[in-house]
Amino acid sequence: MDSLDTAIARLPKVELHLHIEGSLEPELMFELAERNAIQLPWDSVEDIRRAYEFSDLQSFLDIYYAGADVLRTEQDFFDLTWAYLERCRSDKVRHTEIFFDPQTHTDRGIAIDTVIQGITRALDEGREQLGISSRLILCFLRHLSAEAAMDTLEQALPWRERIVAVGLDSSEKDHPPEKFKAVFERAREEGFLTVAHAGEEGPADYIRQALDLLKVRRIDHGVRCVEDPDLVARLVAEQVPLTVCPLSNIKLRVFDRLENHNLKDLLRAGVCATINSDDPAYFGGYIGENFSATAQALNLTLGDIERLARNAIQAAFLDAERREDLLIELDHWREKNALGCG
Ligand code: ADE
């Protein structure tokens, strides 16, 4: 391991863009299929991995929703979340904000309580046993109707204390943020913060809509902001965080090669960019691998790595005390690197 990789391995990390259903590794998919007597459309783990060749977002989503069908019981959602938290421990993730897609499950007849109970039980144990703090973000599937999203929001209201924010994911093209203006307004009235995927495959205007109509605190992805220089200036002026997912962007062909990713340009322009893994089981890497591969492809410096980690701490939905603790941990990391500790 070179010294930058060593520094990245030791970096205290905050993850802000992770779909828990996207952390379902093929091995666990098979285990859960067997446990629940479900026939998968693949014969083996290798067969599944071979299927993970995507041409765009939709080609990925088709497989991702098929894989999620193995999740049936509270224990399944617990096991899924716990497996991700164990990865967090080895990657030195100190705080994580997890998306979940209730409609992927409620539309198959799984109760929202089953989903949330399983995930939150694992998050509670993650905090107690691993010292990893977390928040949960409910995402609406934007290819479904605004009425379905409103219904989902109402089903989630009893869990209001456990869900920090609502978000928007799934097929971006032709599903603009404005479609969900009323749902997000209601969510804000109910006390939820808001975020949204925008500018991944969709145009820069969707980022503007997310800011102006959905009043989001962060933009998920957002890399197409560069097509509108005034928008970039606004993101910098308002320090709107972008939760960028480099390996995802390559797998889904938002960029042709990691060397051509615009993350470094965004960072140098003063955008509050962060590095995240999105759907690590499908895209070939968790957050540590996203940091390492991007650092290598874009020649990031230790200063860039620190900036990315600091941005994530600033952008997280944290209370002041935990934020301060994480900033102190990051300062210790910087001091150790300055001393050249091996
Ligand atoms: N759901 C899971 N991953 C996603 C992504 N990268 N974009 C939109 N929706 C998603």
Ligand code: ZN
């Ligand atoms: Zn995503």
